[in-house]
Amino acid sequence: MADERKKTYYVSMATGEISQLKTASPWDFQIEATDEEIARLREYFDQNYSTDWQAFWRAHVPYIQYHYDRENDAYDRTMVDLYKMIYELGNDEAKAHIRSMGILPDEHDA
Template sequence: MDEQKKTYYIDVGTGEISQSATSSTWSYKIQATDEEIIQLRELFDQNYSTEWKNFIRAHIPFVEYHNDRDNHAYDSTIQQVYGMIHKLGDEEARNHIESMNILPKDE
C-alpha cells in the first residue's frame, strides 16, 4: 500500500516543517509521506546539534574552517536536506535549488 503524500512548507534556515502555508514564513513547498518528513526532520535535528558544536568551535581560533569535521558534517547534511527538497519539491523549489548549485552534479 502506497503511503499518501501531503503538502508541507519548509524553511531551511529555521528547520521548520509545517502543513500550514500561513502559520509562518516558508521557502519551499513539497509533497512528502510521513516517512519522508521523519527523514527530513532527522536531518534538521542533526544539523541543529552540529550548529552548537560549530558555535563552540568558533571560539577556538586555531581550527580552520576547511579542516573542521563538524563543518564538513554540517555541509554534508545541508546538502542532503536540499537534495530531499529538490526531490520532493514543486517546480519552483527544484528550480531555485538548481540555481543555487548546491547539489552534487550527479543529483
C-alpha cells in the same frame, strides 16, 4: 503503520520548520511527502542543529581553521542532503530554485 499518502508541506530552511499550514510562518519550499519522508527530513534538520551548536562552541578555539573543522564538514554534508531531499520532494518552483543555487551534484541538473 505509517500513512504512505503524500501531503503538502512548507519548509523553512532558516528555522527547520516543516508545516502543513501555508500561512503559519515564512517558508522557502513547498514539498509533497509521506510521513516517513517528513521524519527523515526532520532528522536532517536535527542533525544540523546539533552540529551547528558543536561548531559554535568550537569557534571559540581560534587555532582550528574552518577547512580542518569536522563539525563544519558535517554541517555542509547535511545541508547538501537536506537540499537533495527537498529537490526530490519539491514542486517545480522548489526544484528550479535549488538548481539555480548550484549546490547539488550534476545528476540533479537534468
